[in-house]
Amino acid sequence: EKGGHDYFMLKEIAEQPQAIADTLLGRLSERGEIVLDEVRLTDQDLRDVDKIFIVACGTSYHAGMVAKYAIEHWVRIPCEVELASEFRYRDPILDRSTLVVAISQSGESMDTLMALRHAKEQKARVLAICNTNGSTIPRESDAVLYTHGGPEIAVASTKAFLTQLVACYLIGLHLAQIRGVMYADEVSAVVEKLQQTPDSLRTLLGRMEEVRELARDLKTASTVLFIGRHVGYPVALEGALKLKELAYMHAEGFAAGELKHGPIALIDEGTPVVCVVPSPAGRGVMRDKVVSNIQEVRARGARTIVIAEEGDEDVRAFADHLIPVPATPTLLAPLMTTVPLQVLACEIAAARGHDVDQPRNLAKSVTVE
Ligand code: M6R
Numbered sequence: 001e002k003g004g005h006d007y008f009m010l011k012e013i014a015e016q017p018q019a020i021a022d023t024l025l026g027r028l029s030e031r032g033e034i035v036l037d038e039v040r041l042t043d044q045d046l047r048d049v050d051k052i053f054i055v056a057c058g059t060s061y062h063a064g065m066v067a068k069y070a071i072e073h074w075v076r077i078p079c080e081v082e083l084a085s086e087f088r089y090r091d092p093i094l095d096r097s098t099l100v101v102a103i104s105q106s107g108e109s110m111d112t113l114m115a116l117r118h119a120k121e122q123k124a125r126v127l128a129i130c131n132t133n134g135s136t137i138p139r140e141s142d143a144v145l146y147t148h149g150g151p152e153i154a155v156a157s158t159k160a161f162l163t164q165l166v167a168c169y170l171i172g173l174h175l176a177q178i179r180g181v182m183y184a185d186e187v188s189a190v191v192e193k194l195q196q197t198p199d200s201l202r203t204l205l206g207r208m209e210e211v212r213e214l215a216r217d218l219k220t221a222s223t224v225l226f227i228g229r230h231v232g233y234p235v236a237l238e239g240a241l242k243l244k245e246l247a248y249m250h251a252e253g254f255a256a257g258e259l260k261h262g263p264i265a266l267i268d269e270g271t272p273v274v275c276v277v278p279s280p281a282g283r284g285v286m287r288d289k290v291v292s293n294i295q296e297v298r299a300r301g302a303r304t305i306v307i308a309e310e311g312d313e314d315v316r317a318f319a320d321h322l323i324p325v326p327a328t329p330t331l332l333a334p335l336m337t338t339v340p341l342q343v344l345a346c347e348i349a350a351a352r353g354h355d356v357d358q359p360r361n362l363a364k365s366v367t368v369e
Helices: 008-014 016-024 043-048 058-075 084-090 110-121 159-178 184-205 209-218 232-247 256-261 284-299 313-318 334-351
Strands: 051-056 079-083 098-104 125-130 143-146 223-228 250-255 272-276 303-309 321-325
Touching (some): 058 098, 079 084, 125 159, 143 159, 223 284, 232 256, 303 334
Parallel strands (some): 051 079, 223 250
């Protein structure tokens, strides 16, 4: 049942290329338009949207954080991301022209469900991104885009996360197109890049041996820090969350630029710091900033584990361990950069002798508030 893998988590990590391909399947019409399923909102409703809130928990919240970058860049509508458990208690300003996007693998997270009920009471439109057909969250939403990740058994979310990213990208592109901010050919150019990600991911998954070795090395670390910028920031948070939940180790993710405002004081001789480096193409400025952050932590004794685009040879000088990932456009890069972090957490947990698929104190779907 684990398809030859030691854990469901490893099986599900390996299934990610297929899960992405399945989630993309049939989404692009012959006219180059994005086709969403069960979207009981008219194009006019979507054109009237003037603000987007994304609500979710845990890993799904990290997918929402990535989505904000893509949606604001493509659609040019303000988009906020909020932890579902915090959303309704601060009395958010919502009305008919607000679109609330609820992201949930299980479709049963109580925090997310309560956030969406609150949004509906305030007359906002609710669109769910969900991996579980017929679950409560999609049933109570005005529209739903299903991720076709297939069942996820391991408590730690992996393929659900990547397919949630794909769903968010599709929603962003769809909104941009129907609102006239992007032309059909611009949309299909991005979709084409998305369609290339399963192959790139297969290549990446074929090279995880080094990450496994590294995991054996890091299993006794007392803390592991993760830094990233732009979409690499939620990836850093996700890497840290995986390590906490599976390896029961102290781990924290930071926006790389925030280091100097406090967290850099944590760096000691040998502290492992995982650095997610943006692509040198396009926004090279961002990449250079992260590289100087890497130099800063290294100067203070950090052991740097650098995830960077293959071909970015200059980073090698600052990396104690370099994990190259296939080139991908900046906004889509989390589809690559997250994967070594999933493998790292899984392998560290296994090396520490933990139950990878069923970590202590956690449940696959959290149906209490
Ligand atoms: O089913 P959901 O996507 O609503 O679940 C949200 C979180 O409980 C979930 O992502 C959790 O953080 C995972 N265990 C992370 O691996």
